[in-house]
Amino acid sequence: MTRDRLTKFLITERLGLDWVPKLNRGLIPLALSLILLFAAPVAGQGIMRIAAIVNDEVISIFDLDNRVRLVVVSSGVRPDKDNQQRFVQQVLRGLIDERLRLQEAERLNIRVSQREINREIAAIAQRNNMSGEQFVNQLQRSGIDPSTMDNQIRANIAWNKLAARQLRRDVNVSQEEVDEEIERLKANLSKPQKRVQEIFIGLDSPDEEAATRSNANNLVRQAREGAEFARLARAFSQSQSATGGGEIGWVSVGQLRPELDQALLTLGPGQVSDPIPTFSGYYILYVAEQREGGVKPGEAKLDLVQLIADIPSNPSQAVVDSVQARLNGLRRQINSCTDSEDLAASADDLKSSSAKGIRIADMPANLRAVLENAQVGETSEPVVSTRSAVLLTVCARSEFGNQLPDRDTITNRIGTERIDLLARRYMRDLRREAFIDIRL
Secondary structure, eight states: OOHHHHHHHHHHHHHOOSOOOOOOGGGHHHHHHHHHHHTSOOTTOGGGSEEEEETTEEEEHHHHHHHHHHHHHHHTOOOSHHHHHHHHHHHHHHHHHHHHHHHHHHHTTOOOOHHHHHHHHHHHHHHTTOOHHHHHHHHHHTTOOHHHHHHHHHHHHHHHHHIIIIIGGGOOOOHHHHHHHHHHHHHHTTSOEEEEEEEEEEOOSGGGHHHHHHHHHHHHHHHHTTOOHHHHHHHHOOSGGGGGTTEEEEEETTSSOHHHHHHHHTOOTTOBOOOEEOSSEEEEEEEEEEEOOSOOTTOOEEEEEEEEEEOOSSOOHHHHHHHHHHHHHHHTTOSSHHHHHHHHHHOTTEEEEEEEEEEGGGSOHHHHHHHTTOOTTOBOOOEEOSSEEEEEEEEEEETTGGGSOOHHHHHHHHHHHHHHHHHHHHHHHHHHHSOEEEOO
16 A cells, blocks of 8 residues: 555544545655544544554554454463453554565565465364364354454465575575585484473563563463463464474474573473563573483484395295295395395396385284394395295494484574574564554
């Protein structure tokens, strides 16, 4: 909305005029001042009051009231007036950020289609075991205009597109960094681990410190009084992890930044930290689970090549013994997976197959017995079943199995953390450059 259109909107909507001539741009500030004076609180017109102006767009009390209702319902806090009042300033800050994101996306010609919004609404509804129509009806029964959800989703999608287009190109994660992270994770495997969720509330200037701390304290109180932490994270956290309910996964002491590590030391399962001050804002941590450290038996994963000799139906013991003896002879010729594959290729009655990432704990008992301690390059004794006898050669062994994420997961996590940091800086710059007039 241009400033001319804003003025026209305010005059027509607030003063009841049917037509406004085109205003001279030099008269706009005076006109706005007069209009905002008339827009002061009056009985019966509360929802039409202005909550804030963001550049040339208005956030009305109606917008704010609907978003507070949505946040209260979606975060799981008690829907009483006290809770709604506590969240007003925090929700208004979110609405302001939302308008800035949409304005920046429009400037960069980033579009969000209604189909994309509907798809996201359907996904949210499905997570709540509803159809899209049922979900919209539930919003209306809670006194929430469905457009409020549309606007929130539109802003989120637009911002994600913007981050992908403008920020991701500046993020590069090297293989050396991934190797270092893997070694760091391995070193921490012997320590107790906690599955942690986070909420981050950003702080852009010292002037906002008291309000930011108050918002963080309010969220801690809500979580300790029974509100689901993941829902609070989705509603209020300003970190990239918010869309996943604040989930940051299994961590050991020593993995997080020092101030977060110190807080994590004191937390057990089901406990929520006090707000943790950092240079960029406040963190709140929640421990969902805890487990002891150390490599678990059977967690290792193997890449294998199998050399297979068929056994005919209803064989005599002599036939079985003959097949076993043959494979034992071949076993002495195998020093690698390539040797096993070459032997299969050279004999018409032998075949080979490969398997990757097989966890030892998921194998049948007879295979676990021969492979549990097998190292790379080793070949098992023949394993006989009703229809075949098999030699198994270990091509690769990952001792930590499912206890370590794969390289792609680690790469994505490092990249996401960097994009998150760049997005916060981008948002901070948008706020600093914007005209923001808060009327509450």
